[in-house]
Amino acid sequence: MLRYQVERMSCGHCVQAITKAVKAVDPAAEVAVDLGAGRVMVDTSQEADSIVRAIEQAGYTVASAA
Ligand SMILES: [Cu+2]
Numbered sequence: 405m406l407r408y409q410v411e412r413m414s415c416g417h418c419v420q421a422i423t424k425a426v427k428a429v430d431p432a433a434e435v436a437v438d439l440g441a442g443r444v445m446v447d448t449s450q451e452a453d454s455i456v457r458a459i460e461q462a463g464y465t466v467a468s469a470a
Pocket of ligand 1: 415416417
């Protein structure tokens with residue numbers, strides 16, 4: 405399970421955008437977003453860096469991988 409702190413997620417649209425971006429990299433990925441904590445959790449077989457790039461390409465800033 406990968407965990408990221410992601411900045412400026414504020415609503416359901418953000419959750420959908422990030423989920424879609426991650427699933428574009430790995431359609432089998434399980435994505436959970438905790439808006440209150442600004443945290444994205446991803447269960448994937450892909451490289452952690454690939455997931456970071458996908459989130460950033462969706463327009464969000466990954467503050468840290470935790
Ligand atoms: Cu939003």
